[in-house]
Amino acid sequence: MKRKNMNKYISFALIIVAYAVMMALSAAGKTTRSMQGMLVPICAYIVMAISLNLTVGILGELSLGHAGFMSMGAFTGTCAAIMLTDSVPSAGLRLGLSMVIGAVFGGIVGFLIGIPVLRLKGDYLAIVTLAFGEIIKSIFNNLYLGFDKYGLHLQLLSEKGIKLEEGGRMLIQGAMGISKIKKISTFTAGFILIILTLFIVYHLVESRYGRAIMAIRDNRIAAESVGVDVTKYKMTAFVISAAMAGAAGALFAQNYSTITANKFDFNTSILILVLVVLGGLGNITGSIISATLLTILPEALRGFATYRMLVYAIVLIVVMLFTNASGTKILIDNIKARFGGNKEEEEQ
Amino acid sequence: MYTKDGSNLVPVPSNAVIPERDINDMPALECKNLGITFGGLHAVENFNLTIGRTEIAGLIGPNGAGKTTVFNLLTNVYQPTTGTILLNGMDTHGMSTAQVSKAGIGRTFQNIRLFNNLTVEENIMVAMDKSMKYGLFDGLLRLPGFFREEKKAHQKALELLHIFEMENVASHRAGSLPYGAQRRVEIVRALATDPKVLLLDEPAAGMNPSETADLMANIRKIRDTFHIAVVLIEHDMNLVMNVCEGLCVLNFGRIIAKGSPAEIQKNPTVIEAYLGKSHSKGDSDKVSDMLIDAIVENRNGSDTESAAKLVQKSGKGGKRK
Amino acid sequence: MRFLSFLISGLSLGSIYAIIALGYTMVYGIAKMLNFAHGDVIMVGSYICFFAMMRYNLPPVVGVILAVIVCTILGMVIERTAYKPLRQAPSLAVLITAIGVSYFLQNAALLLWTSSPKVFPSIIGNGKIQLGELTISHVTLLTVAVCLVIMFVLTWFTGNTRMGKAMRACSEDKGAAQLMGIDVNGTISMTFAIGSGLAAIAGVLLCSAYPTLVPTTGSMPGIKAFTAAVFGGIGSIPGAFLGGLLLGVIETFAKAYISTQLSDAVVFSVLIIVLLVRPAGLLGKVINEKV
Numbered sequence: 001m002k003r004k005n006m007n008k009y010i011s012f013a014l015i016i017v018a019y020a021v022m023m024a025l026s027a028a029g030k031t032t033r034s035m036q037g038m039l040v041p042i043c044a045y046i047v048m049a050i051s052l053n054l055t056v057g058i059l060g061e062l063s064l065g066h067a068g069f070m071s072m073g074a075f076t077g078t079c080a081a082i083m084l085t086d087s088v089p090s091a092g093l094r095l096g097l098s099m100v101i102g103a104v105f106g107g108i109v110g111f112l113i114g115i116p117v118l119r120l121k122g123d124y125l126a127i128v129t130l131a132f133g134e135i136i137k138s139i140f141n142n143l144y145l146g147f148d149k150y151g152l153h154l155q156l157l158s159e160k161g162i163k164l165e166e167g168g169r170m171l172i173q174g175a176m177g178i179s180k181i182k183k184i185s186t187f188t189a190g191f192i193l194i195i196l197t198l199f200i201v202y203h204l205v206e207s208r209y210g211r212a213i214m215a216i217r218d219n220r221i222a223a224e225s226v227g228v229d230v231t232k233y234k235m236t237a238f239v240i241s242a243a244m245a246g247a248a249g250a251l252f253a254q255n256y257s258t259i260t261a262n263k264f265d266f267n268t269s270i271l272i273l274v275l276v277v278l279g280g281l282g283n284i285t286g287s288i289i290s291a292t293l294l295t296i297l298p299e300a301l302r303g304f305a306t307y308r309m310l311v312y313a314i315v316l317i318v319v320m321l322f323t324n325a326s327g328t329k330i331l332i333d334n335i336k337a338r339f340g341g342n343k344e345e346e347e348q
Numbered sequence: 349m350y351t352k353d354g355s356n357l358v359p360v361p362s363n364a365v366i367p368e369r370d371i372n373d374m375p376a377l378e379c380k381n382l383g384i385t386f387g388g389l390h391a392v393e394n395f396n397l398t399i400g401r402t403e404i405a406g407l408i409g410p411n412g413a414g415k416t417t418v419f420n421l422l423t424n425v426y427q428p429t430t431g432t433i434l435l436n437g438m439d440t441h442g443m444s445t446a447q448v449s450k451a452g453i454g455r456t457f458q459n460i461r462l463f464n465n466l467t468v469e470e471n472i473m474v475a476m477d478k479s480m481k482y483g484l485f486d487g488l489l490r491l492p493g494f495f496r497e498e499k500k501a502h503q504k505a506l507e508l509l510h511i512f513e514m515e516n517v518a519s520h521r522a523g524s525l526p527y528g529a530q531r532r533v534e535i536v537r538a539l540a541t542d543p544k545v546l547l548l549d550e551p552a553a554g555m556n557p558s559e560t561a562d563l564m565a566n567i568r569k570i571r572d573t574f575h576i577a578v579v580l581i582e583h584d585m586n587l588v589m590n591v592c593e594g595l596c597v598l599n600f601g602r603i604i605a606k607g608s609p610a611e612i613q614k615n616p617t618v619i620e621a622y623l624g625k626s627h628s629k630g631d632s633d634k635v636s637d638m639l640i641d642a643i644v645e646n647r648n649g650s651d652t653e654s655a656a657k658l659v660q661k662s663g664k665g666g667k668r669k
Numbered sequence: 670m671r672f673l674s675f676l677i678s679g680l681s682l683g684s685i686y687a688i689i690a691l692g693y694t695m696v697y698g699i700a701k702m703l704n705f706a707h708g709d710v711i712m713v714g715s716y717i718c719f720f721a722m723m724r725y726n727l728p729p730v731v732g733v734i735l736a737v738i739v740c741t742i743l744g745m746v747i748e749r750t751a752y753k754p755l756r757q758a759p760s761l762a763v764l765i766t767a768i769g770v771s772y773f774l775q776n777a778a779l780l781l782w783t784s785s786p787k788v789f790p791s792i793i794g795n796g797k798i799q800l801g802e803l804t805i806s807h808v809t810l811l812t813v814a815v816c817l818v819i820m821f822v823l824t825w826f827t828g829n830t831r832m833g834k835a836m837r838a839c840s841e842d843k844g845a846a847q848l849m850g851i852d853v854n855g856t857i858s859m860t861f862a863i864g865s866g867l868a869a870i871a872g873v874l875l876c877s878a879y880p881t882l883v884p885t886t887g888s889m890p891g892i893k894a895f896t897a898a899v900f901g902g903i904g905s906i907p908g909a910f911l912g913g914l915l916l917g918v919i920e921t922f923a924k925a926y927i928s929t930q931l932s933d934a935v936v937f938s939v940l941i942i943v944l945l946v947r948p949a950g951l952l953g954k955v956i957n958e959k960v
Contacts, residue, residue, distance in 0.1 A: 314773060
């Protein structure tokens with residue numbers, strides 16, 4: 001119990017210190033443009049990693065379509081923000097609202113997807129989440145949405161049927177996505193979202209809900225035998241995870257002037273999964289650290305220009321081999337034993 | 349056969365399966381014509397059994413007789429092909445395993461199934477889930493209900509752990525405990541669901557003799573404290589003969605005998621099931637005595653095997669099935 | 670007639686998916702891992718064949734054989750260096766490693782062969798057969814024929830040869846197989862070799878039908894074939910075959926009758942519906958956990 005609390009405090013402390021340091025640096029004018037530009041994506045990826053960790057690490061179900069929920073949140077949240085431009089002049093409030101809307105839509109899609117998905121097991125569940133991610137991408141790539149004083153106009157495949165009244169504008173233009181987005185996402189908003197996410201995940205894990213979810217992960221049959229309603233708890237975890245991804249999507253999208261559905265493809269889902277696995281399954285602090293490092297790494301490797309993605313791939317393989325191969329595993333265990341640290345919690 | 353240990357129990361009358369004190373109560377569990385087929389194989393058939401409200405009953409039989417299958421039927425892990433199960437008079441047909449648990453059947457597993465990455469205390473608190481009255485938002489926002497209910501559950505978990513004097517391992521990871529301790533945690537976890545019937549699948553497997561002796565006392569203590577029925581599958585005949593009031597012997601999916609331990613020990617069909625066919629009536633009596641001796645002497649390990657060895661020594665052993 | 674020609678091109682596309690899916694399913698069956706790098710082995714095979722034919726002017730048959738040899742070796746090397754050390758590791762770690770290998774192959778290809786698309790030459794010319802109103806190209810016929818041959822040979826191989834039986838034994842229970850004297854590591858290696866060799870053939874056929882070759886050529890067919898393998902019931906060889914063919918046909922019909930852009934959505938929706946009705950795929954076995 002104590003160690004778990006430690007982990008929790010470390011997570012919060014890390015985020016708060018990082019925020020304070022970055023704010024101080026930027027106040028002192030010591031940050032570069034590229035550093036500034038990475039802050040919001042890092043925040044978004046941290047939230048994505050934490051939320052996927054809830055599904056993969058804590059619930060124990062492999063999801064290969066997490067970017068789909070991010071996409072849902074990005075599109076709905078951004079559309080909402082654009083539509084609210086006049087009625088909510090405050091950018092901060094508008095961003096907050098758009099993240100809430102992104103979370104709600106992410107959660108709804110999570111629920112709808114959860115109904116079929118959670119009846120399946122293991123790799124079959126993984127492939128269906130992959131399929132849903134691709135379906136969401138495919139739909140947004142072919143969705144045309146405009147709005148005017150009469151409300152929303154929606155059409156699939158082409159925008160020909162959409163005739164907007166004066167003052168109306170197109171929101172989503174198929175594969176072109178949403179353009180001319182006001183960049184209202186800020187580092188502070190990202191920081192608040194991370195803190196909220198941490199609150200939700202830690203409080204969930206340390207309640208009867210989290211216990212039941214982890215019990216299902218450890219032994220589904222035993223969980224059923226003590227009266228745990230497996231479907232209900234799985235769904236709870238899945239929907240919360242999807243909603244957090246939706247909020248992260250809304251934050252992420254409004255850091256750019258254009259957003260397209262292809263930004264949230266299978267590779268993005270995989271990238272987030274990599275963050276979670278490298279950070280350690282069920283380890284929230286690990287997710288935060290790996291999301292930060294792996295978002296910075298490709299940028300830091302810019303010096304290597306053409307080789308950077310190759311290096312990234314090699315780093316990934318080597319890290320996985322080093323942390324999981326039976327030989328090095330023994331070595332690591334020995335080191336742990338020598339320093340007397342009982343690191344079991346981190347391995348969950 | 350049964351000795352009093354400070355409780356208000358009466359000795360079991362030799363002919364009744366249900367203890368006399370329970371005769372006037374509604375039975376904890378009634379199985380009528382229960383059966384299941386797996387692809388043409390009758391794994392269990394025509395299974396009729398009544399368990400008294402506070403009875404400790406044993407389900408014994410050779411390996412592969414269908415004992416665990418009966419437990420799986422009782423907990424609706426398998427849906428029975430035929431027959432009904434009445435739990436406290438209520439038909440459990442069509443319920444999910446989780447619903448059966450809520451209705452009042454707690455169980456342990458032959459191959460231990462703990463939540464290995466949770467602490468012992470958390471394992472037990474998972475089982476109390478249905479009785480905890482706070483919602484998702486109370487938990488996320490840490491409203492007063494959360495603290496009240498968590499504290500109550502924490503205290504109850506410690507109380508339950510006290511049965512086995514295991515409070516000191518409450519915060520240990522369940523997967524890190526030794527084998528015997530894991531078995532005990534599983535029993536405590538089943539108890540935490542507040543069952544009316546407790547099903548124990550080989551609770552003494554892998555325990556050493558002193559642990560088994562403790563377990564025997566604790567099974568009685570559990571029954572006396574919670575006033576529940578206990579049904580156990582066990583190969584340790586010493587435990588079975590000492591603790592159980594009624595026994596039900598299963599072979600090839602069918603009940604071959606029911607009765608008090610004393611009756612079962614003398615039952616020729618049972619002896620045959622365990623040791624194979626004997627030559628004459630006199631032989632089978634001798635075998636029976638030897639079986640009992642062997643069982644009582646050999647508290648640890650496979651009793652049927654050692655009994656068979658003994659029989660072979662005396663040159664009277666028949667073929668074992 | 671339109672329907673028939675769509676059906677034939679669907680079967681042709683499906684045959685390619687089926688060959689790739691066979692590689693996925695065999696590796697999954699024996700190593701219980703999703704080899705995400707499989708799609709990129711296809712790409713490597715296509716490039717090898719391309720360079721053999723275009724730069725060194727070798728005949729197509731030699732090009733294909735070279736591609737098969739290189740991919741077979743590549744598959745075994747990948748297995749030995751990246752997957753074998755992780756035999757005891759959790760399946761997610763292996764999955765991530767496979768993703769790493771996939772990135773590696775794609776980016777290595779990007780460095781070696783640049784991102785500019787190569788136009789893949791036809792391996793058997795642009796001949797066509799005219800059957801009344803129906804036109805079938807030689808490539809289409811070849812693709813379907815190759816797929817059928819592979820299917821029959823593999824079924825025979827796993828059912829009748831020593832190695833094939835060893836593969837099936839290993840996929841059932843590695844421990845027991847080892848006790849029976851089967852070289853488990855060798856068998857797994859062999860499975861990767863066969864799967865990768867098939868990937869090379871699939872790559873050549875894929876690029877003959879869709880002649881644009883870039884370093885990411887293998888990704889989408891890889892994902893589709895993986896879907897096909899699950900569709901048919903992962904681990905089952907006839908399942909991969911059936912799943913591949915069905916997926917190809919469904920995709921072609923969706924493109925023809927519904928919408929080109931939404932065809933992927935249709936394909937994946939069908940997959941989901943099938944899995945809901947048959948949670949282990951069309952020909953997969955449902956394995957219930959023993960209590």
